[in-house]
Structure formats: C-alpha cells, structure tokens
Amino acid sequence: MDRINEKVRLEVEDISMVDTHEHIMSQAERNEYAVDFSYLFATYASQDLVSAGMPPRLLEAVRLPVHRFLKTFWNCHSIPPWIIPEPEREDMSLEERWQALEPFWEAIRNTAYAKQLLIAIEDIFGIDDLNRETYSHVSRAVADSRKPGWYRHIMKEKANIGISINGVRTTDVDRELFVPVMELDHFIAARSRVELGYLEEETGIAIHSLDDLVKAMHVALERYVDKGAIGIKSWLAYYRTLRYDKVSRNEAEVVFNRITSHLGEGPSWLEAKPLQDYMMHQVIKAASKQGYPCSYTPASMQITRT
Numbered sequence: 520m521d522r523i524n525e526k527v528r529l530e531v532e533d534i535s536m537v538d539t540h541e542h543i544m545s546q547a548e549r550n551e552y553a554v555d556f557s558y559l560f561a562t563y564a565s566q567d568l569v570s571a572g573m574p575p576r577l578l579e580a581v582r583l584p585v586h587r588f589l590k591t592f593w594n595c596h597s598i599p600p601w602i603i604p605e606p607e608r609e610d611m612s613l614e615e616r617w618q619a620l621e622p623f624w625e626a627i628r629n630t631a632y633a634k635q636l637l638i639a640i641e642d643i644f645g646i647d648d649l650n651r652e653t654y655s656h657v658s659r660a661v662a663d664s665r666k667p668g669w670y671r672h673i674m675k676e677k678a679n680i681g682i683s684i685n686g687v688r689t690t691d692v693d694r695e696l697f698v699p700v701m702e703l704d705h706f707i708a709a710r711s712r713v714e715l716g717y718l719e720e721e722t723g724i725a726i727h728s729l730d731d732l733v734k735a736m737h738v739a740l741e742r743y744v745d746k747g748a749i750g751i752k753s754w755l756a757y758y759r760t761l762r763y764d765k766v767s768r769n770e771a772e773v774v775f776n777r778i779t780s781h782l783g784e785g786p787s788w789l790e791a792k793p794l795q796d797y798m799m800h801q802v803i804k805a806a807s808k809q810g811y812p813c814s815y816t817p818a819s820m821q822i823t824r825t
C-alpha cells in the first residue's frame with residue numbers, strides 16, 4: 520500500500536499546475552524591496568499581526584522597505600485607494616524592527632498565514648523557524664535571493680507551476696511565468712470629476728456623459744485585451760456589497776450628472792451605488808463579449824478567459 524501511495528504521490532507531483540490567483544510583484548521590484556525579514560509581512564500575515572494588537576503605524580515602521588512598495592502600488596489611479604498608514608518611525612535598525620515585531624509574531628505564529636511563512640522559509644532557505652536567533656539569518660537569505668532567475672527557480676523548478684494568473688495592474692509581466700488580469704474598477708467606482716479626469720487621461724476619451732464613461736471603459740478593455748490580458752478582476756467587494764442590482768440607465772445617469780459637478784471627494788458610496796451597479800453590469804457585458812467567463816470569489820471577482 521505504501522508503495523502505491525508513493526507512486527501516486529510522485530505522479531501527482533509531476534503534474535504541472537495552473538496557479539489562478541496571484542499578485543506577485545515583478546522581479547525588478549522584488550530586487551528593490553525584498554531586503555530583509557519584513558518582506559515576509561507584505562500581505563496577509565501582516566493582518567494577523569494587527570489582529571493580535573500590533574498598532575498599524577508600528578507595523579509600517581517594521582516593514583518599511585515593503586511599505587514603500589505598497590505605497591507605490593496602491594497610489595496609482597486606483598479607486599478607491601487602499602489605505603496604508605504612515606510609518607510610526609523611519610529610522611529603526613533591523614534589530615529594533617525585530618524587537619517591535621517579536622511579541623506580535625509570537626502571538627500569531629500558529630495562524631495559517633504564519634505557518635505558510637514558516638513552511639516557505641524552511642523549504643526555500645532551509646531555515647526551520649523565525650525567531651530572535653534566526654531573524655538576521657532570514658534577512659540575509661531574503662537579500663541574497665535577489666538574483667537573476669529566482670522566480671523561475673521557485674515557480675517552475677520547485678513548485679512546478681506551468682503558468683500563474685497575476686493581477687498587478689499592468690499587462691507588462693514576465694510571460695514565461697505569468698499571464699495578466701486587469702481591472703476596470705476605476706470605471707465602476709469613480710466618484711468625482713478628478714477621478715473622471717484620470718479615466719480621460721488613461722483612455723483619451725472626454726467624459727461628459729454616462730455614455731462617454733461606458734465608451735471609455737470599452738476603450739480601456741480593448742487595450743487590455745490587445746496587450747494580452749486574459750481576464751478582468753474586481754476588488755470592489757473589499758469596499759462594498761457584491762449585490763449589484765439591475766438599475767435603470769436613468770437612475771445611473773442621475774448619479775453620473777451629480778459626479779460631474781463634484782470637485783471634492785464626491786457623493787457617499789450609497790448615493791453612488793446605482794451608478795456602480797449599472798457600470799458593473801456594463802463591464803460584465805463587455806467582458807463577456809470578449810469571451811471572458813465570469814467567476815466570483817468571496818472578496819473579489821475575476822472574469823477570466825481560460
């Protein structure tokens with residue numbers, strides 16, 4: 520029986536995977552920002568730290584290198600922006616940053632997100648724990664991994680991933696490893712004249728009516744398709760309900776007209792909801808025309824052509 524199990528395991532390990540959901544920075548960005556242990560806390564594990572009581576601004580101070588990346592990434596013309604607080608300090612040494620992290624890390628080390636980090640550093644760097652004895656060793660290993668071919672080594676040779684679907688707001692991804700998904704949320708959730716201005720800048724379409732907005736969205740989508748995007752992803756469920764009601768064009772237009780005269784931050788999301796609902800249906804319709812099937816996950820939606 521054991522021999523059969525072993526045979527099955529080897530066969531399964533040989534099957535190359537399609538990784539359908541990633542947000543992986545480019546290798547050039549990684550070379551700039553992955554400089555020490557704090558790189559491990561770029562995403563979900565950091566939320567566990569905050570849940571364990573770590574003040575968000577202290578977290579940003581501890582993960583300062585990766586904080587700079589997150590600020591750049593989320594500050595592009597995305598609507599609505601992800602909120603990343605300013606670091607409490609910007610002058611902490613590696614040791615001070617570890618000491619600030621340690622009590623919260625010890626509180627979360629058994630969560631699923633923390634376990635993933637521990638598995639990764641053991642599997643990739645051969646370091647069997649993250650603690651006060653090993654943090655500088657982990658930091659050195661992360662910094663030393665900034666070498667050509669690193670992603671290829673991890674994703675192809677170690678993980679046997681055939682291709683990854685990557686949502687990083689650009690179609691300019693390494694096509695040997697990734698295919699891009701793009702988003703049209705900024706066309707759905709625009710709430711002020713300033714935000715419409717960003718859409719005009721992106722598409723070259725002057726937006727003075729609801730029809731113009733829909734047209735601009737189509738132009739953006741066609742460009743993404745031309746540049747090889749295989750799907751459209753929406754992050755809006757992080758900010759609003761997934762219930763996109765069927766609203767009349769007229770209801771959406773009333774909201775649009777209010778937005779065009781708004782120079783400030785715009786109406787509340789509840790007031791803006793009919794326009795968002797209408798635009799989401801337009802996006803799905805346009806994406807379906809491109810042959811993208813539509814799938815939902817709890818926090819986001821991905822319309823992907825396979």
Ligand SMILES: [Zn+2]
Pocket residue numbers: 540541542686819
């Ligand atoms: Zn995602």
